[in-house]
Amino acid sequence: MDALSSPIKPAPLASPRTACADHARLSSVSYPKQSRIPRRIQVRAEAAKQASIDFSDPDWKSEYQSDFETRFRIPHITDVIPDAASYPSTFCLKMRSPISSEGHPSDEAWHGYINNDDRVLLKVIRFSSPTSAGAECIDPNCSWIEQWVHRAGPREKIYFKPEEVKAAIVTCGGLCPGLNDVIRQIVITLEIYGVKQIVGIPFGYRGFSDTNLAEMPLSRKVVQNIHLSGGSLLGVSRGGPTVTDIVESMEERGINMLFVLGGNGTHAGANAIHEECRKRGLKIAVVGVPKTIDNDILLMDKTFGFDTAVEEAQRAINSAYIEAHSAYRGVGIVKLMGRSSGFIAMQASLASGQIDICLIPEVKFNLHGPHGILNHLKYLLERKGSAVVCVAEGAGQDLLQKTNATDASGNIVLGDIGVHIQQEIKKFFKEMGHPADVKYIDPTYMIRACRANASDGILCTVLGQNAVHGAFGGYSGITVGICNTHYAYFPIPEVIAQAKVLDPNSRMWHRCLTSTGQPDFI
């Protein structure tokens, strides 16, 4: 079989269509960038092209691995300042006096540090065939190749004297549950190292240039209870000054550690700041913590706030279900966030068990026609009297008029697919002579503004602490993430090469289809 052919997926339940029609869905799924080639395969092909791999070369595996090692090497301050001094860490799990800038006063051999050579395995499934569900292969035989990334955590040697550090924290982009938890942990951990000067930059990158916005002094006392509410203590914004202006502002303020909390855009900015600092020979550590409710950052298990968003979405879905179920011919629609990735919609649908149709940006669908959503809703109303639809905001954008509008950060402003679907459903059933009672719920900002749940609280805590350990370890241009339940540092460009999108051939999407029982809408 062709190494790149699509795996076969299980037929969904309770569909008015045949398994054959369902199978056809896989070959008719549409992917971003107007391509008919599944994205997973495009990525694989791109990777192969970039690395110019000749699979007939007996050494191709070791060459791939060494290329991977180079790509995932995390930049260090000594790359540009080779004689940068290192000091014994002031962070020690066994220390008795909490703050000392002269290293921990201990004669014990074990301090719980991470060795710089420790690694975390990035891929943990050994696919035996490219046709295995969700297979991610590098060569046509889907050979097993170890891919290791750097383990996060405190290092024995640090590259900043705590009393010489001025650390700044900035939160950019949209809100996300857990921002305050991360800010809090960064501040607490910096204080444990012995840092006295910690400031918050107000309202994202804008705070570096807007002279009306003063730095916010931060301490354990200030941040003690901030995790009890959602939002960001520091405020957020989109757009803002140029990278040159930001770095100049950092120099003027004497900032030598910058913690940047944000998504793809923010991280692109953070990496540019890191590069500019290198160009100027500045001893500055720039460390990111990925923040995106959409969960669209590559290589990590999940980003903080995502679990909370999924949990909070349950309330909206349940309300939509109750409304639809209690009405005569009721249809509930819930719109959730997800600009280009349908992770929240998929997970929320899976968790609720109350969704009949889940629509995501990665899978094209029709509203009208024999296989369209409206016909399926007609079937559902006839069969069980009500139906609930969960739609990601970026889904079905091809059905809406394009405006070409962008926000201050350059992100495309999406059309409202939720409202469109609501109107089309109403019209369809009215014209048929059997109106449906359609209830539309848009809980998007409510979900984003709430405080982090317990599991996100823990994730934020670990990420915040590790961000500080990375900066003190002398790394810059890195970000921190959870990878197969372990914590790792990644060079920023590797995690923002493109938005992570849901693989329609993945087991999880198949599980979602099995759960909703929805057919192909093409």
Ligand SMILES: Nc1ncnc2c1ncn2[C@@H]1O[C@H](COP(=O)(O)OP(=O)(O)O)[C@@H](O)[C@H]1O
């Ligand atoms: N390619 C880029 N280079 C530098 N800065 C960027 C880039 N893209 C976005 N930014 C900046 O990052 C910040 C947040 O970006 P945005 O896309 O709104 O949110 P997010 O980081 O959550 O994706 C904004 O201040 C924006 O100006």
Ligand SMILES: O=P(O)(O)OC[C@H]1O[C@](O)(COP(=O)(O)O)[C@@H](O)[C@@H]1O
């Ligand atoms: O209305 P806003 O603030 O621009 O935010 C809307 C966007 O924010 C998000 O929740 C997350 O986007 P970011 O990761 O860029 O912050 C998207 O799902 C949504 O499209």
Ligand SMILES: [Mg+2]
């Ligand atoms: Mg973004």
